[in-house]
Amino acid sequence: MTPGPSVLFPGEEEPDQPAQVEDPSCFGDLHLDQVADFLNPAGQVDLRSVFRQRLTTVASVEARLHVFADLERDADLVAGLRRFVDAQKPVQQALEVASGPSYPRERDGWFLEAAQRDLACVADLDRLLRDRPGLRSALGAIARHVVALVDGTAHRRLHTDADAARSALGTVRYQVRIQGARVTVSLDDAGDDDFSAEVTRSFARLRQGPAPQVRAASAPQQLQANHVESKILGLVARLDPAPFAELARFRSEHADFRDPVLLRFATEIQFYLRHLDLMAALSAHGVPFCHPRVEVDPDQEEARGFVDVALALRSGPGALVPNDVARSGAERVLVVTGPNQGGKTTFCRAVGQLFHLTGLGCPVPGTAARLRLATSIDTHFERTEDAADPGGQLEDDLRRIRTVLDRCGPGSVVLVNEMFSSTSLEDAELLGRRVVDQLARTGALTVWVTFVERLARLGPAMVSLVAEVSEDTEVRRTFHVRRRRPDGHSYALALARRHGLLRQDVLACITAGHDPDTRKGSEER
Template sequence: MDRGLATIRYVVRIKGLRVTVSLETDQPSDDGYDYSAQVADTFARLQQMAAKSHVSKLTDTTSMSYVESDILDRVARLDPAPFDALRRFCDDHTDFLDPVLVRFDEEVQFFLRYLDVVTRLSARGVSFCHPELIEPGDPDRDEQVEDVVDLALALALAPGTDGRPVGNDFARSGAERVLVVSGPNQGGKSTFCRSVGQLYHLAAIGCPVPARSARVRLASSIDTHFERQEESADVGGKLENDLRRIHAVLSRADAGSVILINEMFSSTTLADAEFLGTKIIEQIAAKEAFGVYVTFVEALATLGQETVSMVSATDPEDPTRRTFQVLRSAPTGHHYAKALAERYGLVRGAVTDAIEARPAAVELDRDRPARQGRHDQEANS
């Protein structure tokens, strides 16, 4: 087969945008005979010095451009026998690569690149550790993680920035099954949810995790339900799509599952979001799975012993400033909203004082209907 392919010789003629392919012949013709040797012999006696060669050597590669591919396709049409033999050989040896070696090649590349990430982020203060894994059937099922960070956020920070992402701790024990995370917007809730998912995934595939210490279950599956944009093909509406997605997740969940839910039911009423969220948490607890539920419905954090309330914290000295820490704490209610209102003078007392401080303007507005009436009478007269 190699000898057959080695005997193929062809000519490519390029004229403007037209490319013509033909097999090389021994006789001169307009179809591509190489006249270079005859020309060189004719002008050899006039040559005074060695001429610079303009011949370029094509390197052997495993890939081709679309032009090279089209040229080879036309060569195969002109001389099909060697290519038919090559095609039969490929069909007879499609499985010559050991699938174990192929998978090892793919996975070892991932691990080596991940170790590069670990080295780079460790130099910027991110902690990594090998987690202690809780096997199925282990009598001690309590889980605890210290100083976990979101790798995506850590990689997004420029190398010269000050510090590293804010790390967070979480733990569950006994009947606790779901971490219910509430708090102000842009306070780090979704980032915390992502960091938990990354930690369980990396632990399951045997990688160091971005935390100071970790004792977690060996996840049998990791499912997520993050909000996504509606599409025109979705005829059922956002609420129905949310319910279908979470139903599929809960149907396949088991005692080893990790379920991450971020801001679900934002398109429905508060009462409906609380009712549906309660049912979902009950399902997660019944299956003994582990979940993180980021929500604006704070009532879900106090359902019972199966929930752990966590709150994205603010600075005690300045409640309008977020710390991006997610702490185990009771829901803060409207504390953050009240702090913002106070900061910008929008609480009831401040608004009343502002109105009372402008009596002339108020009296002017009260007298406006009477003045407008006089003007109308004068215009009519």
């Protein structure tokens, strides 16, 4: 375990437990894999294992939210931390060359370069965090660690030794003479070889005005010397060995110059910075974010103004319809009914995302949220029937929900979408009653999307939510999911009425010899 403070696992959580190398089974159904893709861009440190791992205590969730609070109120702090993260890349790049297949003295030189780059990073971080007001989170512990590190004896010695090694290299002066294929190297004791003043004097009489400002084009840096350069370096080191001995000594004495706490911090803080990027992207589309209130077994739970994060990332400004949800007391199962394509699945998915993001200790989309700390999140979404499965879709549904029932408990969240759709209405109601009853008795919070409206009337554990349609036409989806009793409307009948396909409409068209398609209402046009 790395000693010292951690911004991802402050206090009660174990930072070095085995990382989750695969997405949890609910990720695909909830589109959390798409959110993970946004938070882990190509070429960056992969933090998917952190995104997969929900926290286990309320204190840990609140500790992460405190870090977010510090960052959200201090834009300069965020900008400085981004610079710190970016500055780690050239340090690592130099270390990779220093441990690569290049020549020994060249590797020693790149090791010194890496150390000095790292010293500059730490110095910048110290200036950013030292005496910074308002750090109430684990960032305050990082700030104290940086101050103690910079003021410590070991760090000062590292700085002194790095400067000494660089100064020693600065004394090396040599000449290279090339005659055909022969290269001769000798030490240069002539002193200053800066001929710029002499060149200026020689051409002064030709000068007619101030020289134009010319910016040289930057060329890509070549990190490794070629074999000729390395051979010359070896000859110079043979002629003047003392500076190179100082360089080798520096590497030997400071082999582990990087501070492990700051090395971990440079990775961990990216979790917060990337989620801030997500918040900024969605805020530009009008999506608000809030800090959830988290409890182990709350008597009441609610979320207001939330949306599907994955859908929001693909949508433009103003394209999303926010929703609210709430439960209290004995209410455990949210039964969502309404027309097809009315937003029921999106609502269910968004609720699951809320609980996962809350478990990560992240701000969540919405204006307010009070939620449980989910001990597990399970999904049962409709699957395409596999012709090779001898049991068929119904048996697959039963096997999968049995697995969920076996592991869920009072802290669980279960999200079910259109289960038993392959059966008759009567069978779907009978099986649904039994499963819903067992889920309610476990204490799990369940969101059950179904076409069986009677499940919403089973008792006090049920909450009826309806995906509404507009009051004028009965078929225009509003994508609002409201808490109310199902009304038993046949939306298929409403659609038939809209398109002139009721029995009397068809008979009238047959009698008159008209095409039913010509009967479409003005509201469709």
